[in-house]
Amino acid sequence: MADFPDNGRKMTKDNGIPMATRRTSVHGEWSSRFAFILAATGSAVGLGNIWRFPYLTGENGGGAFVLVYMLCVLGIGVPIMMAEIMLGRRGRQSPINTMRTLAQEEGRSPSWQYLGWMGMTAGFLILSFYSVVAGWTLAYVFRTASGVFTGATADGVQSIFSSLIADPERLLAWHTFFMVMTTMVVSRGVKSGLEQAVRFLMPALFLLLLLMVGYAMNTGAYDQAIDYLFKPDFSKVTGQVVLSAMGQAFFSLSLGMGAIMIYGSYLSHTASITRMTFIIALMDTSVALLAGLAIFPLVFAYGLQPQGGPGLIFMTLPIAFGQMPGGAVFGSAFFLLLVFAAWTSSISLMEPIVTWLVENKRMTRVKASTLAGGAIWLFGIGSLLSFNLWSEYKLFNKTFFDLTDYVTSNVMLPLGGLLIAVFAVWRMSAESSRSELGLSDGFGYRVWRFLVRYLAPVAIILVLIQVTGILAWVTGRS
Ligand code: PFF
Numbered sequence: 001m002a003d004f005p006d007n008g009r010k011m012t013k014d015n016g017i018p019m020a021t022r023r024t025s026v027h028g029e030w031s032s033r034f035a036f037i038l039a040a041t042g043s044a045v046g047l048g049n050i051w052r053f054p055y056l057t058g059e060n061g062g063g064a065f066v067l068v069y070m071l072c073v074l075g076i077g078v079p080i081m082m083a084e085i086m087l088g089r090r091g092r093q094s095p096i097n098t099m100r101t102l103a104q105e106e107g108r109s110p111s112w113q114y115l116g117w118m119g120m121t122a123g124f125l126i127l128s129f130y131s132v133v134a135g136w137t138l139a140y141v142f143r144t145a146s147g148v149f150t151g152a153t154a155d156g157v158q159s160i161f162s163s164l165i166a167d168p169e170r171l172l173a174w175h176t177f178f179m180v181m182t183t184m185v186v187s188r189g190v191k192s193g194l195e196q197a198v199r200f201l202m203p204a205l206f207l208l209l210l211l212m213v214g215y216a217m218n219t220g221a222y223d224q225a226i227d228y229l230f231k232p233d234f235s236k237v238t239g240q241v242v243l244s245a246m247g248q249a250f251f252s253l254s255l256g257m258g259a260i261m262i263y264g265s266y267l268s269h270t271a272s273i274t275r276m277t278f279i280i281a282l283m284d285t286s287v288a289l290l291a292g293l294a295i296f297p298l299v300f301a302y303g304l305q306p307q308g309g310p311g312l313i314f315m316t317l318p319i320a321f322g323q324m325p326g327g328a329v330f331g332s333a334f335f336l337l338l339v340f341a342a343w344t345s346s347i348s349l350m351e352p353i354v355t356w357l358v359e360n361k362r363m364t365r366v367k368a369s370t371l372a373g374g375a376i377w378l379f380g381i382g383s384l385l386s387f388n389l390w391s392e393y394k395l396f397n398k399t400f401f402d403l404t405d406y407v408t409s410n411v412m413l414p415l416g417g418l419l420i421a422v423f424a425v426w427r428m429s430a431e432s433s434r435s436e437l438g439l440s441d442g443f444g445y446r447v448w449r450f451l452v453r454y455l456a457p458v459a460i461i462l463v464l465i466q467v468t469g470i471l472a473w474v475t476g477r478s
Helices: 033-044 047-059 063-091 095-105 110-145 154-165 168-187 192-217 222-230 239-252 259-264 273-301 309-323 327-360 365-385 400-427 430-437 443-464 467-477
Strands: none
Touching: 033 192, 033 259, 033 273, 033 327, 047 063, 047 110, 047 239, 047 273, 047 309, 047 327, 063 095, 063 222, 063 239, 063 259, 063 273, 063 400, 063 430, 063 443, 095 110, 095 259, 095 327, 095 400, 110 154, 110 168, 110 259, 110 309, 110 327, 110 365, 110 400, 154 168, 154 309, 168 327, 168 365, 192 222, 192 273, 192 309, 192 327, 222 273, 239 273, 239 400, 239 443, 259 327, 273 309, 273 430, 309 327, 327 365, 365 400, 400 430, 400 443, 430 443
């Protein structure tokens, strides 16, 4: 990224977009469109795909969840991602300042900036538990390399995981290590290092996942896994399943909290938002499905419970690593890549907070990242204790970890997405959105507008108020 020494409001040459709405980011711009795709994919692909997607699929009964998830990605996620990138590129500041500026420009209430505040809070909360799980992954890099899984039984692998999460000191060490790593990168700016890392990371991760799927095909339970993942049993669709699937679509695509908005703010004006969005969504969904195809054959072949919860991948993949030749090296390489994937996502979770502190509190990047990183680290301790000392403390039957995850993914991100959609099409003029998206008033733009104007908001509202619960109430009364 190149740095621009202006105040973020420098006007550029007109390319069909009114001069007054063109600004550049004080934080710089991606070196190319490809760099944006890499960074946004780096944000999207992470623990959400490889850790969260499989375990939620298992908890929510398989195929029906996968189907609803994919429908949410296509019908809600893709159009909202376009809207979020579009707003970011037009505002070119931290999400809070972007929303304030755009609302002012469109003659709307300054309260729209609270969308940015909610996003920043969601990023803070997500990163606090994300870092704990990234810590487990880090621990597994070393554990797998040490060869403890060689020839281990399913029971043995499970007890290794249980003993890790039962030890708060070890968890704290890994959580701390991961937060320091993230804070260091963010403090140096989202620069070419991130682009380089993702350029290597994504193909490597893809390749390793493909190999894992290849291995899983020979476990004897592959057909059963395919049926489980892709033959929806509609009797399993409840309001909770739909809510989890929608939350997962937002979580996995990094939507609704300003991460993609801030990355969009570094995007050049000539890039096609539509094409980029499709590429990112496709890559993200493929990684999640590959992870499912690698994990569920193992689950069935070794008689494990699909609803094994957040530890699912840590209790299944090591069995495979323990049995394949060279599994110790291969397995630790896999977990290492997963750490990097988590890292590139974490950077995007912290970026909106740091840019805001730099813009509004006039802090240096280093100071802002240290402050944000420290506070997130502290809050994360609540999540790591949820697996041991605080496991009995529950609110709404959820531990601190479960509750933070549930509220952010299932409520805050969809709500953020809803507000982004409402602003982009109900509060911003069609002319502004069309010119920023770089679309003519043709079929593509109309489809986008329809989805963001009606389908996405209605679907989100219905799911948020738990459509089936209400239906049950209504039908119960009639
Ligand atoms: N999309 C990331 C993942 O799937 O692991 C997590 C994430 C990153 C969620 C950034 C939200 C976000 F804003």
